[in-house]
Amino acid sequence: MNDKIFDYCLRIGDSSLILSHRIGEYCSKAPILEEDLAITNVGLDLLGQAESFLNYAAELKGNTTADELTFKRKEKDFRCLHLVQTPNIDFAFILTRQFLIDCYHQTLFNQLINSQDERISGISKKAIKEINYHLKRSTEWILRLGLGTDHSNQRLQNAVNELWMYTDELFIDNETDIKMDKLNIGPLSSSLKNPWEQLVTSTLRSASIEVPEANLYSLQYGKNGFHTEYLGYILAEMQHLPLLYPDASW
């Protein structure tokens, strides 16, 4: 049983970790200073959430730490979703990715706050406050870009079209989902699909963005340890220093 909770914590923790790393890559590159601070603040929140889940994962596994899990794990042992691995193509991509994940996080964490696992419900009660803010922020930007100029609408539509293929993974159940559901620790991923779709489509429609058709695109998923070509590069950069100087400290 602990194996599956471990796997579940990795999925949530790794997804927040990798997304926060992607946001970190963007630091100092946002179009305006205020946005730069705002988005890196979101990244910091996500890093905090990742740390909480990875700390718990490390305790469940025993003999390891969150740092070790982060910096010494191999790519195939990561459980992050494909969506968070996608590159920072432009501001519209970064925002769309954030919006899709914020909607997912809100639907997921609204369930996790009632988890039978006290540790997970505790972390989630703290995280949901941050997540509600993240979603408000990204929703406003979707409306601002969608209803802005023809050009901003087009760039946003393009990002939505390109990123949509990564959203089917969010709602695929694997063995871990089934076990978590059985133990009332977490919801079936498939049960999050309807509330997520309602949340996403109502905002996109208000922003004059066409919602792409839902399709099954991928046969391999990050939550099962099969990743996009991007993750290897992310880890190479993220793990470079601790691998080169294993005992380095400051």
Place this chain on the structure above:
Amino acid sequence: MSDEDQGILWEVFIQVKAGRPFKHVGSLHAYDKEMAMKAARDLYTRRNEGNGIWIVKAENIISSDINDGESFFDPSNDKIYRHPTFYKIPDGVKHI
């Protein structure tokens, strides 16, 4: 919109806790009210600085002219009778 366009300039005021005055803490750029409020929260209240925010468009603030200082403020300096320093304040009175 040019690359240099960072939006409207806004002035931000923070209230430390309910009942206390809002104090000016700085300014920011944003394109609309909602964005200004979020930016103010992210820039100025992330370390428990307060739990109330006021935001005003900088252009809506009427300010005194710095060059008028002499005629505006100096005349009060030598009129000590305008400062109520001659009164004895009862012990029970606070916040003066």
